[in-house]
Amino acid sequence: MSAKVRLYVEQALGQGQTVPVARDQAHYLFGVMRLAVGARVALFNGRDGEWQAEVSEAGKRGGMLTCVEQSAPLRMPPDLWLLFAPIKKARTDFIVEKAVELGVARIVPVQTDFTNSERIRQDRLQAHAIEAAEQCGATMVPEVADLHRLDRLLDGWDAARHLVFCDEAQAGERAGMDAVPPGPAAVLIGPEGGFSEAERARLHGRDWATPVALGPRILRADTAAVAAITLWQTHLGDWR
Template sequence: MRANYRLQRLFVPHDLSSGVSFDADKSQSHYLAHVLRMAEGAELLVFNGRDGEWKATVKAVGKKAVQLAVEEQTRPQPETPDLIYAFAPLKVGRLDYLVQKAVEMGAGVLQPTLTQHTQAPKVPVEKYEANVIEAAEQCGVLAVPAVRQPVKLERLLAEWEKDRRLIYCDESAAGDNPLPILQTIEERKLGLLVGPEGGFSDEERKMLTALPFVTAIPLGSRILRADTAAVAAMAVMQATLGDWR
C-alpha cells in the first residue's frame, strides 16, 4: 500500500493503537501549531517504526503542546529492509543528502565506516538519526533504518556476516558495467560499501579483494562523487538483486 502524501506525516516515539492520545514534543507542537497552523480536528499521519502508520487528529492545541488522538491504522508495519549500507562519512552538506537517499533507496541499516581517506572522522550519529527520520517522514517510509556507531573498515570486515555478500564500489574494477557481476551473485543477504571522496587506499583494496564474501563493481566510465555513487549503486542493486525485481 502506497503512502498518502496529502496528509502531514509525523514520526513519534509512542506506541500506537486506536484510541491512544499523547502530546507531541515541543518542536513538533510548534511546527504543527505555528508553521502548519493546524487547528483542532485537523488530520495527519503518525508512525513510530514499529506499529505501522495511523491516522490521527489534533485533539487540542495548548500553549505548551499539541495533543494528538490516534484513530485508525492506514498501513501495516512492513519488514525492515535487509540491506546494510556502509559508507565513509562525508562533509556535512553532502552527508545530509547521502543519508536521506539511503533511506529512500531501501537501506535497513546505516553503518558509518572510517577509512584511510575519510574526510570527516567525527561522526554525528544523532544528526544522522534526525536525517533518517526526516527522510522517512517525507518519503512515506515506515521501516526506519537503524544508524550504527562508526567503526573502522578493518573491524567492519572482521565482524561481517560471512553469508552476507558485501558489494563495494571500486573505480579500478574491470569494465564499466556492474550488471554482469551483480547477476552472478546468489546471496540475498547483501551489504553495500561506498568509500570516501578520495577512494579506497591500495592497502584497503587488497584487504577487500582478499575476502571471499566481497565483490567489487564498477559504476560506468565516469568518476562519480561518493554520494552519487551510493545512489547509483543502490539503484542497480535493487533492480538486479533487491526489492525492485
C-alpha cells in the same frame, strides 16, 4: 481525507491510542502548519505501521493526537546496509536522505584509510534519516550507526551478509549485480580518495564480497551510493 503531515513518533500506535505532542512539535504542528483540533496527522513509529491521528488538543506548549485508523501496515525495507565514508556535510546528509528513500535497513558511516573525517554527528544524521522517512512514506526509520573503522568491520565481517563494494579503480569495467547472491547485503561506497592497498587486500578475493562497477565516468561518493543501492534494489530488493 489523508493527512499531509507525517510524523515519526516513539510512542505505541493503535486504535484510540493517544500520543502527547511535545513543545517543539507543537510549534511545528499548530504554529507553522496551523493544524487545529480535528485535523489529521499521519504517524509511524517503526513498529505499528502508519496511523491516521486526529488533533484532540492543540496548545502553544503541547497538545494531544488520537489514533483513528491504520492507513498502512508496517513495511520493512530489505535487509540492506549502506556503508560509506563520510564526506562534506551537505553530501553526507544527502547520502543519508537518499539511502532512506531508496530503502535500506541500516546506515553505517565508516572510517577508511583515506577518509578525512574523524567523527560524525550521529544524532544529526539520525534526525536526517527520520525526516527522510517522514517525507518518503516509509513506515520504518533506518538506524544510523556510529562511525566504525572499516578495517575492524571487515576483519569481523559476517560472511552471511554479502558485501557489494564500489571501487573507483574499477570504473569502466563491467562487473554488475548479477554475481551478487540474494539475502542480507551491504553496499560499501569507497571514499573519494579511493581504497588503500590494505583495504583492497581485505576486500578482494573474499567469497562474501563482490566488486561492482558503475560506468565509465568517475562518480562522486554520493552519486555512487544512489546508483549502487538502485541496482541492488532492482536486482534483489523490493523494487523487483
